[in-house]
Every structure is written in C-alpha cells, then in structure tokens.
Amino acid sequence: MAANPVVDPDLCIGCGLCAEICPDVFEMNDEGIAQVKEDADCDGAGCCQDAADSCPVDAISL
Numbered sequence: 001m002a003a004n005p006v007v008d009p010d011l012c013i014g015c016g017l018c019a020e021i022c023p024d025v026f027e028m029n030d031e032g033i034a035q036v037k038e039d040a041d042c043d044g045a046g047c048c049q050d051a052a053d054s055c056p057v058d059a060i061s062l
C-alpha cells in the first residue's frame with residue numbers, strides 16, 4: 001500500500017475542501033481540522049492529488 005497523505009493540523013484552516021473533493025481519504029475531525037481516514041487508500045481513491053492541490057494553505061503532503 002502506498003503511503004497516505006499527511007495533514008499538518010497547524011496549517012489547516014478547516015475549510016473542508018479536501019473532505020469535499022476526496023471524502024474517501026479526508027474527513028473533518030471534532031476540532032474542525034482535516035484528517036486522513038484510518039483506512040484511506042490514496043491511490044485507489046484517485047482524488048488525493050486534486051485535494052492536495054486544492055488546499056488553500058498547502059497543509060496536505062502526499
């Protein structure tokens with residue numbers, strides 16, 4: 001399995017875009033910050049790169 005992305009919680013502004021673009025991989029946690037789902041399959045989802053590219057603060061590292 002390929003490595004999954006990482007969200008930097010200090011950078012994330014909680015806009016929700018990644019979870020909207022790629023709900024199979026990203027979800028919003030109780031603090032309103034994006035996190036990567038435990039069973040996320042970044043390659044299989046096919047939207048990881050899109051989500052990372054769309055993050056306004058570049059909080060997502062692939």
Ligand code: SF4
Nearest residue numbers: 012013015016018055
């Ligand atoms: S797109 Fe970026 S700033 Fe927006 S919720 Fe996702 S990680 Fe946070």
